[in-house]
Amino acid sequence: MKHLGRHVLAEIHGCEFDILNNMEKVEEIMVKAALEAGAEVRECVFHRFSPQGVSGVVVISESHLAIHTWPELGYAAVDVFTCGDQVDPWSACNYLTSCFCAKEMTAREVKRGILPPGRLASGHDS
Numbered sequence: 001m002k003h004l005g006r007h008v009l010a011e012i013h014g015c016e017f018d019i020l021n022n023m024e025k026v027e028e029i030m031v032k033a034a035l036e037a038g039a040e041v042r043e044c045v046f047h048r049f050s051p052q053g054v055s056g057v058v059v060i061s062e063s064h065l066a067i068h069t070w071p072e073l074g075y076a077a078v079d080v081f082t083c084g085d086q087v088d089p090w091s092a093c094n095y096l097t098s099c100f101c102a103k104e105m106t107a108r109e110v111k112r113g114i115l116p117p118g119r120l121a122s123g124h125d126s
Contacts, residue, residue, distance in 0.1 A: 002115045003112060004083055004112055004115065005084075006081070006082055007081040007082075008080045008108070010079075010093045010096070011077065011105065012076040012100055012105045013102060013105070014103025015069075015076055015102045016101040019099070020053075021048075022054075023054045026054045026067065027046045027058075030058045030067060032099075033058075034058050034060050034065055037082065037087050037091040039060035039087045040060055042061060044057070052071045054071075055067065060087070063083050065081075065092060067096075074102075080092045080093055
């Protein structure tokens, strides 16, 4: 069956505290991950928490990348949702894992917007 998008949910462990706690660095890495995947970046919103942690979203033409970090645990929860066939969400996840100096990444992919046979997609990247 045809689907509209791919949503990768990644658990990234063993990351560097100083990277995960630096809002500007996390935003830069997330934008570069989107570009590495072949996406077109539209907007970004990031927030640094006190005493630590960063949350943010990179809106792409093909959907979004989102992150929440727990620097004290060396952990980042990442969602990469892409529509169409031109963007590879796994490339973004692998790039993030490398840039965060992570020891481990586990992830699963969910097909989103599963269409019944004969139904044509319309909208974003159809």
